[in-house]
Amino acid sequence: MPDTMVAEKPVLRDGVATYDAIVIGAGISGMFMLYRLRELGMTARVFEMGTDVGGTWYWNRYPGARFDSESWTYGYSFSKELMQEWDWKEHFSPQPDTLEYLNYVADKFDLRRDMQFNSTVNAAHWDDEAGTWTVTLASGQQAKSRFLMTAVGILSAHTLPSIPGRDSFKGPAYHPARWPKQKVDFTGKRVGIIGTGATAIQAIPEIAKECAQLTVFQRRPNWAAPLHNAKISKEEMEQIKARYDEIYAYCASTPMWFIHQPDPRKTLEVPQAEREAFWEKLYAEPGFGIWLGNFRDIGTNEEAANALSEFIAKKIRQRVKDPKVAEKLIPKDHPFASRRVPLESGYFEAYNRDNVTLVDTLKDEPIECITPNGVKTTKQEYEFDILIYATGFDGVTGAFDRIDIRGKNGLRLKDAWAESPRTYLGMLAEDFPNMLMVLGPHTARGNIPQAIEHSVQFQTGILRFMQEHNYTRVETRPELVDEWTRTVIEAGEKLLSSKVDSWQTGVNRNVEGRQVRRVLGYNGNGVQFRKKTDEVAKGGYKEFAFR
Ligand code: NA7
8 A cells, every 4th residue: 555545744855844635625525525534544635715515515605505415415414323313404495504504524524633724725736756645835834645536516717797897896895705794784785797697596585575666687697486495394305314225326327416306208299288287386486396307308399398497487577566577578689598596585576675776787788887886887877885796607618717727748738728728527637637627627517515525436436546556657548538528518518508607608708618518417317327426436536547
């Protein structure tokens, strides 16, 4: 067994702390990765930009932030004890409860002792001769390791809008992913919010309740459906706990690892009245059923998707009193479910309030600039006390791009992936030895914590295999990277979502070089993905090259 894989304390080499593994990020991924690395007897250091654990749930503290996936499918499943100890309070957990849960996990497994906070990783460079990664923090501190684990999240690189004068606003301006820890008081305030994605759709109804006036600047509307959240009673939680094995096994048997299974029927084969009744039922149910439990072809057949879109549009028209506002809120450029569907709690009703105004910046009033007082459109200047840029993220690859990651021969990851990521199973990137990516591009996602657990299990399986065989280096095989990249691209081709601009297709007009669609995830069936990774593991990881 190589010495670096049994040490209990970091070794000092040339005055630099050297670990078996360095993990970037202390969110759901980094926390579980650390737990597993310890099980393998490896020394590890987690570097985290924030001041504590939680990742997405640490940063996104904006009003209304919560899961729109069922809480009881979204926790860790690696510890039965933890599952039995933790009581979810709501079916769709609000951010403060989720952060409390992650703190509970960190305390229970004493994770913080191997974590360093306030530590932004600026660079990670591979030394091919030494077989080590050197990580440099923003502070200049360096550390070395044999393995580099990226646990950087798929929606962590937030982006501000590229609008002239953006920084000139004299009041407080917030991005929801950098929301302050102390409560923002909206009482009596005039608030402007730019963006109408999943984040804004959660935040708008909450802010509207508190502020004097809320003006929403919408570029393109998004489809959304009701969340139908509810509290979980003690008895209900006991029943959930008794069924955890069944719940998680069921999730693993669905294409996206959620509790929702697509209906095997094709939309247009079902008589219209029956179809509408089915949609009524899904619309009235909690969670992603309307998206993931719908007819199996809504994501691939345009006619089917249009029929469903018409049904949802009817709902919006019923819920929004002013027909002109309702029409503005109905997307016309993409069908329902072709972008990630936000689930909402009173979003459409918020526009029935006297203190909420919708500004259509695409057709009616393009934004010209941000001014010291607010937002200036082609028609008028709006004055605000608080401005919110709910303008999203540079999805999936954005967090990688922000770190100067260099592999063999000084190759920059950002350059290597300029056109398309190149990975095997999304776990390892070509030419980046010993860099294991939790939720890297081209991997299966769906239910994020379940995808994380699967990814970490697979990767720590590789590490265990290496320990058993005295290997110190793992790499991809180029021909299999070609094959996997083709598989991923082909799996996305038939999807309507591939034809629509969104963070999922890698488009973000606020980021240079992000105007062209790319395939960023494996959009095939998650069950097949599990089968594939299980086969690779059982077959002795022959698809990877070891030394
Ligand atoms: P999204 O879903 O990417 O939404 C960002 C929103 O911001 C979207 O409505 C954009 O309009 C809008 N936007 C972005 N830049 C601008 C500029 N420059 N001017 C006007 N409007 C702009 O991000 P979210 O944070 O809401 O959600 C991200 C994910 O988090 C979500 O999918 C869930 O998985 C959780 P556009 O549509 O581009 O016209």
